Amino acid sequence: MxxxxxxxxxxxxxxxxxxxxxxxxxxxxxxxxxxxxQWYAENPIYPLEKTIAxxxxxxxxxxxxxxxxxxxxxxxxxxxxxxxxxxKKQGRYVIADQQPEKGYFFRSDHFNFAKVGVPAFYGSxxxxxxxxxxxxxxxxxxxxxxxxxxxxSDEYAPDWDxxxxxxxxxxxxxxxxxxxxxxxxxxxxxxxxxxxxRKIKD
Numbered sequence: 001m002x003x004x005x006x007x008x009x010x011x012x013x014x015x016x017x018x019x020x021x022x023x024x025x026x027x028x029x030x031x032x033x034x035x036x037x038q039w040y041a042e043n044p045i046y047p048l049e050k051t052i053a054x055x056x057x058x059x060x061x062x063x064x065x066x067x068x069x070x071x072x073x074x075x076x077x078x079x080x081x082x083x084x085x086x087x088k089k090q091g092r093y094v095i096a097d098q099q100p101e102k103g104y105f106f107r108s109d110h111f112n113f114a115k116v117g118v119p120a121f122y123g124s125x126x127x128x129x130x131x132x133x134x135x136x137x138x139x140x141x142x143x144x145x146x147x148x149x150x151x152x153s154d155e156y157a158p159d160w161d162x163x164x165x166x167x168x169x170x171x172x173x174x175x176x177x178x179x180x181x182x183x184x185x186x187x188x189x190x191x192x193x194x195x196x197x198r199k200i201k202d
Contacts, residue, residue, distance in 0.1 A: 066125025117197030
């Protein structure tokens with residue numbers, strides 16, 4: 001939530017006011033079946049056919065600066081290219097989710113937007129620590145998953161390294177700024193099962 005609020009604050013303080021409307025949506029009941037995002041998808045403030053994109057921020061990288069930008073659902077939409085451009089500015093490279101068997105694309109709130117045709121993005125640094133390498137990143141992720149994931153112990157810890165969370169927030173801000181100000185209209189790629197939902201609304 002802190003990352004989410006920091007991005008929102010950056011937009012409110014930006015000298016460049018967005019040409020398109022931006023909604024910051026904090027939904028509830030994700031763990032109960034993505035119920036909050038489902039409600040919005042069924043009761044949108046603005047028409048979904050005019051909704052340019054959904055950028056989903058789920059959790060934060062607390063293990064430090066990463067060279068990778070892992071995109072969950074890589075290959076589905078043209079948002080991949082936008083993310084890759086902004087990641088390159090940070091000296092990062094794009095990779096696909098390294099654990100596709102866990103179905104993360106279908107387990108976070110962007111999924112409800114994808115189902116109704118809104119191109120959705122979900123990414124963060126995960127697998128290649130900028131200073132300590134891939135093995136360190138994997139070890140830290142494994143420790144978190146085993147000890148804290150969906151556990152009462154999943155609380156703030158003073159040894160967190162938030163430099164990676166800051167980089168991810170900056171990337172989301174840059175993507176959002178371009179989507180809000182440039183004449184771009186991301187589409188689903190050929191072969192994506194979500195493409196038809198968007199075409200019906202065009």
